[in-house]
Amino acid sequence: MxxxxxxxxxxxxxxxxxxxxxxxxxxxxxxxxxxxxxRHNVDEWERMMMRRDFRLTGTKRGQAVRRAY
Structure with a gap:
């Protein structure tokens, strides 16, 4: 129809x-x-790496050689 x-x-x-x-x-x-x-299904290891990246670079998703102040 x-x-x-x-x-x-x-x-x-x-x-x-x-x-x-x-x-x-x-x-x-x-x-x-x-x-x-x-990001989907983020486990504890990835959360720990996101916290580390945030402390080093100032962002959860970025990775950089020099420290962000």
Whole structure:
């Protein structure tokens, strides 16, 4: 059974809004993580390394040779 053409425009609007929202959320989360993807299933070792990196560089995601003051 074909879909009536009247349903195409609202469904296109809904699909567009989902796409814009998902892309916006991905962009904001990457911006907050210095351009890197989100971390999932972070265990105690990774938390310890993030604390160490924060003490050394001033950021959880970055690693640098020189110390950040």
């Amino acid at each position: 074909p879909v009536p053409f009247e349903a195409v425009i609202p469904m296109a609007i809904v699909a567009t809004l989902f796409t814009v929202t998902g892309t916006g959320f991905s962009g904001v989360s990457r911006l907050a993580n210095e351009g890197k993807p989100l």
